[in-house]
Amino acid sequence: MLFFILEIIYPRIPGALPPQDFLLSAAPENILSLYMKYLANLSIWAAGILALIMLVYGGILYLFSTGKPGAMVTARNQIISAFFGLLLVLSSFLILKTINPEFVILKLPSLQAPQISLPPEIKPPEITAIQTSIDAEMPFSRIIEKLFETYISEYPQPKDSIEPRMLRIKNISRAVIGEDKDKGLADKLKEQSEKLKNYSGDCQCSQTRPCCEISDPGPGCKDNACHSKLGTTSDPCKKVRADIQKAEEENLKTIYKGIEIVQFDEEGQKEKITTSLVKEQTKTEEEIRFLKEWLDRLKRAEKFILECPKRSLNSLAQFYSKKDYFDSQKWITRETKFWGDVSIRYYTGKNTQNQYGSWYSVPSKEIGTDFATFYCSISGTMEQVPSYSTLTQSQQQASQLSEEEVEEVLSEEMACSKEAPVGEIIDRTKRVTQLLIDKMEVLLGKEKELIDAVDKLQALVSQCSSQRCYSYCHKMFGGACIKRAQNAPQYLEGPCPKTKIDDQLKKVQRIWQEIKDIIEGKKMSGQETPKEKVEKMGIIPLIDEIIPEILNDLEEKVRQPMHECSSKNWAEQTKSLFNCIQAKGAIKPGGKVIFDCCRIESLDNQGNLIQTVYGDCFEECYLEKGIEKHRECVQTCLDKKAQVLDDQELSRCTHELNFYCCP
DSSP states (O other): OHHHHHHOOOOOBTTBOOHHHHHHHSOHHHHHHHHHHHHHHHHHHHHHHHHHHHHHHHHHHHHTTTTOHHHHHHHHHHHHHHHHHHHHHHHHHHHHHHHOGGGGOOOOOOOOOOOOOOOOOOOOOOOOSSOEEEEEEEOHHHHHHHHTOSSOOBSSOOSSOOOOHHHHHHHHHHHHSOOTTOOOHHHHHHHHHHHHHHHHHTOOGGGSEEOOSSSOOTTTTGGGTTTTOOOEESOTTTTTHHHHHHHHHHHHIIIIIOEEEEEEOTTSOEEEEEEOHHHHHHHHHHHHHHHHHHHHHHHHHHHHHHHSOGGGEEEHHHHHHHHHHHHHTTOEEEEEESOTTOOSEEEEEEEEEOTTSOEEEEEEEEEEEOOSOEEEEEEOSOOOOOOOOSOOHHHHHHTTSOHHHHHHHOOGGGBOSEEEOHHHHHHHHHHHHHHHHHHHHHHHHHHHHHHHHHHHHHHHHTTOOGGGEEEEEEEOTTSOEEEEEEEOTTOTTOSSOHHHHHHHHHHHHHHHHHHHHHHHOOOOOSOOOHHHHHHHOOHHHIIIIIHHHHHHHIIIIIIHHHHHOOOSOGGGOSSEEEETTTTTTSBOTTSOBOOEEEOSEEEOTTSOEEEOHHHHHHHHHTTSSSHHHHHHHHHHHHHHHHHHHTOGGGGGEEETTOEEEEO
């Protein structure tokens, strides 16, 4: 159809060339506009001719309508309409051309590439006479110590005397489940519940006074007056009623009012305090809140270290060197704190072995400075900071080789003398803290279950009643009639609902055992899966065995290397602290090459934070005691996953936030 349209011979009209003329000579980009111009002009001429025809036709009708008023009106209206139509067509064209001739010139200009002008280059400001640097302090090590506080290390010491956090949590736990002969609150509730059950077993219908219609039935049990009476009066538990009331009062004291129990002070000495299970629940909730607050601080500290530009991140030792250099140049340095209540000045601890063979810090009188602290330059005019190359060309080549090939090409100049596994320590701390929080929250729930179970047991014991007994007259030999009482037919268990009491006691004992397992943990065989380890781990073993190892690794494996890795002249560093990415390709202590730097978490396609395969191995191994066992466990896990996933790079992962002291 389009082909035939193009073959039509269009009429010629003033003001526009017909298509058969411009198709042969016009540029391709002008053809569409020429078509539009021709059609627009053709429409105007056609409308004008049509209006003229209608005008002539109306005139003829008017001439032949003489003597016909109706026809004359119709003809006159047609003449007027045709006239106004013609006037409208002509005036619209004239108006458009008068306002702007471009309205009637239909032409599409050819497209041209946009001209983009680049902004002028902004040169960095020239170095002025006085340089400034503002550095933000991030004391991640002190945050970890505040999380796992084994002694009050704050300097100066706080005015309010408080126990260290780990001791507080241990005392809360031991207040619930005691140690050795010292009974805890849950222990006492369990024992008192067992007593209540035993006391209810001593309730007998034989202890009640039969209810008879006649005080003396007479010889031969005349009329059998007693036998017709269901029920008895008095108390079937009168022999043990005082004991039952005492046990119930003790339960109320244990749960709400408070009883005396044994706890320990910072020096391990026993002391007696008065507390209740409800009070200990309040303490538990408070400690959970504190743990969550400090865990959040640690996560923010980790994020700060990750996001600080690598050339702007300094250890405390490097910051001191930088500060000395600035002072020598009469420049200005300023430091700012993220948290005013965290000081890098603190009372150092001395490590001793606890009863589990783990290292445990105890307070000393020495004041130290925490060198496991980072500073990030966040502002200032300083531009010429020392520029450290993250990798030499030989290091880049080495990172592509196997470990056997690396030994042939690497020199001692590429060896890093010390390692500070900051990322590993932070990750272990986060996971252990979260497990401790989870255990304490479960403990809180179980304590509430125990209180509810004890209350229900007491309610069942209170149902022991003479209404469950049956009165009758017993005819003795010789004709004497004696009043008796026994279990009613519908209450064969006697005056107490023994089955329900037994079942409720078992529930109390089960909850008590669950609380004990949460606090003390279950015995491990050494063959547990990672999930089973988490389930069997208790609050006390976490505090006494796992946490001390993390604190010891923090001191020896992180704080000391970061202290020792610094040069006296900040402007001419001979060795510096590099993170994993900067040190990639170098040899770390132990002779292995830093091949790949891995993260514990990453973002999925939806932007959600998920754990990586590398992180899965950390999840399996964070309860290992000490960094050596932890690393051995992680490496074994990575080797297995690398084989399953056919990804050999995975087995060569190093934590992205580990740091190395390299030349």
